[in-house]
Amino acid sequence: MAMAKVTEFLTIDPTTIVLTLCNTLILFLILKHFLFDKINKIIEARRNDIEESYKRADDAERRADQLAAEYTERLGKAREESAELVRNAARKAQARSDEIIAEAKLEAKGIIDSAGLEIEREKKIAVNQIKDEIAQIAVSAASAVVEKEISAEDNERLIESFIDSVGEV
């Protein structure tokens, strides 16, 4: 190297140009293959991942919103239904109680009516009994007073007139 050949400061040397071209292409391929392709691939993969996870998050949020809306709606419906049920039950109970009361009233009226009839009948029976007893008393009284036999028809007639004179009870 002591007597190394030295080129001119500014010269055009085809060998250097061709070899530099080759070197540049080799360096280009190295950078492309070993750096850019790899890094771009990993960045792309990361971007896809992030995009996907964002999408998943969005989907989940949308689904949650949807579910919440659905549940709110269902809850409202259930509340309405239960209110309706209560209302129906109350109405039914009211109707039933009205019915029961009406029935009871009817029954009571029937009882009162039949009781009235009974009373009437009892009264008649009592009046008849009293009539008979009075007749007996009257006959005994009359026999005692008159001390004579009278015919049964006369007796009957006398009693009737007596009772009539006594008046209706």
Place this chain on the structure above:
Amino acid sequence: MDSIGQGPRVVFTIPLFGGLDITETIVIGWLIIAAVLLLCLWLTRDLKKIPEKKRQIIAEAFVNFVNGSVKETMGSRFMKFAPYIATILVYAVLGALVSLLGLRSMTADFNVTLTWALMTFALITYYKIKTNGFGGYLKGFAQPFAVMLPLNLISEVATPLSMAFRMFGNVSGGMVITTLLYGALGALSSALHISFSIGSVVISLGQLFTPAVLSIYFDLFSGCIQAYIFATLTMVYISGAADEE
């Protein structure tokens, strides 16, 4: 110490076609390729969707930076250009930064910047023809008037040449200035008798520290900026060529 204004050394010669001279530029290019290959393999080892390692974050930050620049400057239909732009960036930045290791900057070789500029030029021409058709491409040189033909031709050729010379000029100029400064500081040191020699190694105190500031500008800053400018111009020109009516 290199003599000022010297081109890259020939490292070895392949005895083909009457001897192909392999210069420092090419060997450094191979070193950079090897380093980048190892770096890429290391950075992209077991990548996870949820990053765990710092190196994955660094790799992703770099890829995102280039992807973002390409998307912003060229639009998303040119995303396939991202690795190409990254190649230019990485190659140019590392090619300039090797000077920090005492090697000759790769981009201080006009052949390198010219090669890249020609690649960009080829892409520009390809997209112009693809967009307007071959007839449209030829007609484009006579726009807006036929008189403009020579000017259009010059501007077409000027595009890659200016790109190549801009980068080459900046980096090699920086290299020349740094070399000159070293020489001047060495001379100053021996004039002030603050230069010692231990055996055959000469240590000049004046050469310590002072060049570091300028080296940061010329090697680090200028190298990175030129790489960025070259990459940005490539993006702008190519997307411009594809957008032309």
